[in-house]
Amino acid sequence: MIKFQDHVGNEEKWQLLGEKKKKWAGGLAEQSIEDAAGDPGVSQKTIEKPRTKAKPKTQRPPLWKVILLNDDYTPREFVVMVLKAVFRMNESHAYKVMMTAHQKGACVIAVYTRDVAETKAKEATEMGRAKGYPLYFTTEKEE
Numbered sequence: 001m002i003k004f005q006d007h008v009g010n011e012e013k014w015q016l017l018g019e020k021k022k023k024w025a026g027g028l029a030e031q032s033i034e035d036a037a038g039d040p041g042v043s044q045k046t047i048e049k050p051r052t053k054a055k056p057k058t059q060r061p062p063l064w065k066v067i068l069l070n071d072d073y074t075p076r077e078f079v080v081m082v083l084k085a086v087f088r089m090n091e092s093h094a095y096k097v098m099m100t101a102h103q104k105g106a107c108v109i110a111v112y113t114r115d116v117a118e119t120k121a122k123e124a125t126e127m128g129r130a131k132g133y134p135l136y137f138t139t140e141k142e143e
Helices: 010-017 076-087 091-104 114-130
Strands: 022-025 028-033 042-047 063-069 106-113 136-141
Touching: 063 076, 063 091, 063 114, 076 091, 076 106, 076 114, 091 106, 106 114, 114 136
Parallel strands: none
Antiparallel strands: 022 028, 028 042, 063 106, 063 136
8 A cells, every 4th residue: 555645746646546537526536546456446435525504593583563552632644644754654554554543442553573663662652742642652572
């Protein structure tokens, strides 16, 4: 058996082994050499697998509902204006949401992550307080 020193390059190794054909592609090397008796057919394969890191699966954050609570003192037009400004609703959708809250007592406005939901609910409630209305939005975790 022939031992190679580290300073001998791949090309020199192939020549020293007396190989008849070689293929080298990325980490797969094939060589056909003759064994000690001179019989061809002994082949060796070296396969290197790429090192990959397993990516941990991240979970989606829990969602929270923003809920509009009905009151009998805040004007409908003002509620529609707040829904359009804070929640980016169009006129007809804001009106439908406002009427649902008026008829049923409460209405889910939108679903966001916790920090976004709390920020929007606080902003909308403060708009009502600034005008002196008891308009109130709250958040609740979605099941």
